[in-house]
Amino acid sequence: MEDHKVPIEPLVPPIVDEADLIGNSSADFPVIEAEPEEELNLPLDTAEQQRLLLDQGEAQPAAGPPLTLPGRPGLQRGNSVPTPAPHLPPPAPPVPPPDTPQNDSLSLAQQQSFMRGIPKVEPTPYAFTYDDASSFEEELEEWFSYAVEEQAMLLKTQASYALEWSAYHGLNDASNGEDGLDWATATTSQHRDFVVHLLGGLKELDPALRLKKLEALVYVLLGCWHETAGLSESPTDSETTSGRDSSASTPRSTAYEKSGRQASLIKRNAHLLADNNGVQPVVDVLTSSLLRSCGIDSIPEAPRDSREAERREIWCAMTAVYVLLEVARDEENTGKGLKLRGAILGLDKPGLLMLFVDLIAKLRWDETISLPLSKISLLLWKTMLVTFGGLKQVEKVKEMFRDHNLDSEDSKGQPLITASPLDYHLFRQEISSKYPAYNPPLPLFPLEPENNSILPPLKNHPNKVAGNHVFGSGLGESNGNSTSILHQPVHIATPAPSPPPSPAGPGGKGGKKQNYQTNQMFPFLYPPLDESSNKLGGKGSTDLQDLLVGRKWEGSDIPASILEAAELFAKRMKATRAMKQLWEERVAFMKYERGWTGPDEHPDVDELSLEAKDERKKQAPPPGSPEERLRLVEEFYRIALPNLQSLIIVLIKAILSHVTALVTQSSGANGLQSGFQFQDQNGTTAGRPDMNGFNGHTTVATNEELDAMRTQEVLDKAVTGTLILILKWFKASHILKFEYITQLLVDSSYVPLILKLLQLQEVEKIVNFRSEQEELNFFNFCRAHSRNTSEEDNVENQEGEKQGEESDEDDAAPPPIRRSRQDSNDSGVEPALPSAQLQPPEVDELGFPTNELPKEPITNFSWRAFFTSINYLRIMQKICKNKAHRNLMLVSYKSSQFLRKGLKVPQPELRLYTLKLFKNQVPYCGRKWRQSNMRIITAVYLHCRPELRDDWLAGSDVDAEVDESVPLEQALRSLTHWHNLKRYPESLGAKPGVLEEEQDFFRNELEKMDWGDEAVNEGELEHGWPELQVEGW
Structure with missing residues (x-):
């Protein structure tokens, strides 16, 4: 210890105690305060840390000597000596300066502690999981609206079933089950016979008889809710139900415990209908009713019924088909087989999917067709989910085409950062121009040197003139002069001649002298000199250079960093299936354009090969396999190609109607204005219908307004879900199918429309507002009108109906006037929680929370709003990815101020696609924008997957x-x-x-x-x- 005290002792004045040292160290190192114990356990990586720990260790011996020397206290007359001690600290400040500059640079331990502070996993205060669709019960409830007419149709189905059941079995009244024979007590054979009887009635030409049978069949498909609603699922039901198992239960299923038996019976009866070949008759009734609504009669001689009866028939047929589709989707998700999906795919041509596509295409041209677009869109979306599959099936198809020979992870288990062949082509151009003697490894695709895209060479687009100076415009430009130094207009090695002296101006001063300098893009013109330079006419021996450098030059080698970069780039080069398809089409198009292909050549050579003939002899791909799904996608694209444009336009019109409603309304509905009330997970505002989040005071929303908002949300959800599926499956099939859909979306003004929607909405608020009235939902409505209802349910329903009546009567009443702040609790409204608890959770650009996050995940949120908002951004990202023209459109519309709202919501998928959209347009934004949005750029670096040639921030040649x-x-x-x-x-x-x-x-x-x-x-x-x-x- 004495050896260490000799050099260290002058640094610690004897008058500075331990408290001063601790205070100084904490001031110099603010990061160490957070975790002092972990910091002391870390190894001493820098001299600063070693000095810091030595200072702290020497502080105790500095204070120790007064206690170990007994002779010092005897000098009482020397009290004047310690008195100047308070005046001694001023000379001490010169000591820290040598340490201060060293403390400015972060040590390794401090950097590690700083990185530990950055959230590696973003906070997820919402219990939201992005999926193809919500749970089976929630998706079924979204089909039924809150309209009184639809509730009357539900009750009418039960009445028709009671009449048909009693007439079939010869009973007096089957509505209350007094005769002892209802659906639950009947045998399986009785169920089958009755369903076959109802299916036979669907072929009746009399509309009234056909409607009675159809309504009774719909009641059976809805789980015989008069008998089963309000009953929990029994163990026997869970075992015999084909679409439900314990492993598939979701956290939201607890809200439907009282409807468990009804949900299980819905799935069982759907399979009962499919087992008796009942899917085709139901679809035939739906087809004929839809054609009649479009003014086309499939059977002209059939009698026509009233408009009300036709509307009921359409509703019943669509409801039956929707239940079948939803059960088939849930059956596939729970891994219970594809039996019901096979029955749906086995329908007569053109099939269920093309039926809805043709119907939506007719809605573009004929506005007199009075069909609910929300229900048609839901049917199209669910049919596409059942036919093609969801996003999990898309990933399986992509995994099938993935090259498993390539490494996808490094030795540490981290995903490898890859580069596209186009990026390697640009890198190869730069290296070849700087080092002409070096030939890097060849790329996967033989791209032309002047081309920077896989697309065919541009016609009628001349190359840019080589800059304003004599050395050319440098790299990155698409001119042929950058590929070879021998074709430059002025040879780079030859210095430019001096210009002739210009005559003096009026003031006697000559013009500004031009500066001539070597082009910095070509720092190494010729290969380096070697020992054979003298023989080849070089500039002499390299002895002087060898002496200056310290080693002998051995040939014209390339710097090791360049060789390593080229080898790394070549190894990490990866061509996706979409890029290979685009290259094949490019080659075929260029051959056709140059006349290299004749009429004798078949456009699809694979169909003429011997392998294709052998494959035809094989059996069809198994149901649910990736091959079968791709075949269905190809067939759908071939048949629906004439109607795809009309389909996209009608779907975009649905979003346009939402934007128009938001623009025209002045009351700030849908919780978009500043008076939004956050619905916390304890139900503070969700339990009070008067606090629906419309504005600042307790405005009461009518059932019609709430139903209109809910219907629009369901429509937006179905539209975005359909577009996502189309884009994902078309890209998995062929890249040009995907590009065709994105072109249709761009032509339909999807990008400015969604930006306008983001401008009018506050994403962080709409995701917390649920446009739901629980007592009017399907399962609650069935439980309220079933024979199993309890007294508690009756009280809740009576309160809900009473509040609904008051909302209808007092719709025009103004809000109560508050005369004083103390009278706020006398109005019957519960006192609001503190503002910190009423505010929804928010984060900043980097993902750090700006307010206190809830301790438990929030379950009371809008699943539809999350799903739709993510899909909006996801579709826009797919449209604008790697498309300069479309990214410039985002910049011109100033989309950054609208996209910034999505970064406030602590939801990983929503933030990820928002950051991807920012990354697309950053190269085209100015320096001022980048300086003011550095936090967003940092978030892009932290959360977006990088590429090997990631020059999105700088931009090689914008x-x-x-x-x-x-x-x-x-x-x-x-x-x-x-x-x-x-x-x-x-x-x-x-x-x-x-x-x-x-x-x-x-x-x-x-x-x-x-x-x-x-x-x-x-x-x-x-x-x-x-x-x-x-x-x-």
């Missing part, structure tokens, strides 16, 4: 990308149209072989020379060409 954005968009559209015309000519209204006719060079030349078929007939061709002058040939 000007060239901007100039080529529109031509590249046009090239992509041309390639997409050519692909559709080549593979699906009938769908586009063209005859097969139209491309070969356009390619006939000699016919086109004859048409240019006005040698038409009318001038040259068959007879003239047989007798030769006597009258034609062909000297010019």
Whole structure:
């Protein structure tokens, strides 16, 4: 210890005690205060830490000597000596300066503690999990609205069932089960016989008889709710039910415990209908009723019923089909088989999916069709989910095409950062221009040197002139001069000649002298000198350079960093399936454009190969396999191609109606204004219908307003879910199918429409507001009108009905006037919680919470709002990814101020797609925007997956990308149209072989020379060409 005290003792003045040292150390190192115990256990990585720990260790010996020396207290007359001690600290400040600059740089331990402070996993205060759809019970409830007419139809189904059941079994009254025979007590054979009887009645030409049978069948499909509603699921029901198991239970299923038996019976009766071949008759009734609503009669001689009866028939048929689709979807998700899905896919052509696509396409042109778009959209979405599958099935298809020979993880288990062949092509261009003697590994695709895109070379788009200076415009530009130094307008190695002296100006001063310097983009023009330079006419020996550098130069080698970068790039290069498909179409298009393919060549060579013939002999792919799903996607695209544009336009119109309603309303409905009331998980505002989050005071919302808001949310959910499925499955099938849909979305103004919607909405508020009235939901309504209702349910329903009546009567009444603050509790409204508890959880750009997050996950939120908001951003990300023209559209609309709202919600998926949209447009934003949004840029680095060539922040050549954005968009559209015309000519209204006719060079030349078929007939061709002058040939 004495050896250490000699150099260290002057640094610690004897008058500084231990408290001063501790105070100084804590002031210098604010990070160490948070975790002092862990910091002391870390190894001493820097000299600063070692000095710090030594100072703290020496502080105790500094205070110890007065206690161990007994002779010192005897000098009482020396009390004047310690008195100047308070004046000694001023000389002490010169001691810290040598340590201060060293403390400015963070040590390794301090950096580790700082990184521990960054949230690796974003906080998830909401118990929300992104999935294809919500739970079975919630999806079934969203089908039924709060309208009185729809509730009357539900009651009418029970009445029709009672009449049919009693008439079939010869009973007096089966509505109350007094005769001892109801659905629960009947045998399985009785169930089957009755269902077959109802299915036979669906073929009746009399609308009244057909409607009675259909309503009774719908009641059976809804679980015979008069008998089963309000009863929990028994163990026997859970074992015999085909679509329900304990492993598939969700956290939200506890809210439907009282409806367990009804939900299980819904699934069982759906399978009972499918087992008796009842899916096709129900779909036939739906098809005929929908055609009649469109003004097309499938059976012209059939009698027509009243509009009310036709509306009831359409509702019953759609409800029956929706229940079947929802049970089939839940059956596949729970892993109980694909039996019901097979029955739906086995319907007669054109099938259920094309039925809804054609119907929605008709809605574009005929506005007189009075069909609920929300229900049609829900049917389309669920049919697509059942036919193709959800996002999990898409991942299985992508996994099937993934090359498993390539490493996806490193030695530490982290995913490898890969690079696309296009990025490697650009990197190769830069290295070749700086080091012409080095030939990096070849890319996967033989791209042209002047091309920076996989799309075909641009037509009528001349290359840019080589800059304003004589050395060319450098790298990154799409000019051929950057590929070889021998084709430069002025040789780079030759210095530019001095300009002639300009005459003096009026003031006697000459013009500004131009500066000539070497192009910094080409720092190494020629290969380095080697020992053979003298023989080849070099500049002399390298002895002087060897002496200066300290080692002998051994040949014209390349820097090790360049070699390592090229090898790393080549190893990490990965071409996706979409990129390979795009390259194949590019090659085929360029061959067609240059006349290398003739009419004898089949557009699809695979169909003519021997392997294809062998495959035809094989059995069809098994149900549910990736091959079967891709075949269904291909068939759907081929048939629906003429109606895809109309489909997209009608779906976008649904979002437009929502935006229009938000713009026109002035009361701030849907919880979008500043007076929003946060619904906490304890039900503070959810339990009070007068606090519905409309505005600051207790405004009462009528059932009609709440139902309109709920219906619009359900419609938006179905629209975005459909678009996500179309984009994901089309991209898994072929990249140009995906590009065609994105082009339709861009042409339909999807991007500005969603930005306007984000401007009008407060995302952090709408996700916390549920447009629900629990007592009017389907399962609660069935329990209230069943024979199993309890007294508690009756009291709750009576209170709900009473509040509904008061809301209808007092709709125009103004809010009560508060005369004093003390009278706020006398109005019957519960006192509000503190503002900190009423505010929804929020985070900043980096993910740090700005207010106190709840200790338990919030369960009282809007699943629909989360799902729809994420889909809005996800679709926009798919549209704008790697598309300069569309990203410039985001910048021109100033989307950053609207997208910023999504970063406040502590939900990982919502924040991720928001940050991806920011990453797309950052290269085209100015420096001022980047300086003011550095926190967003940091969040992009922390949460978005990086690439090996990740130059999104700097941008290699933004000007060239901007100039080529529109031509590249046009090239992509041309390639997409050519692909559709080549593979699906009938769908586009063209005859097969139209491309070969356009390619006939000699016919086109004859048409240019006005040698038409009318001038040259068959007879003239047989007798030769006597009258034609062909000297010019």
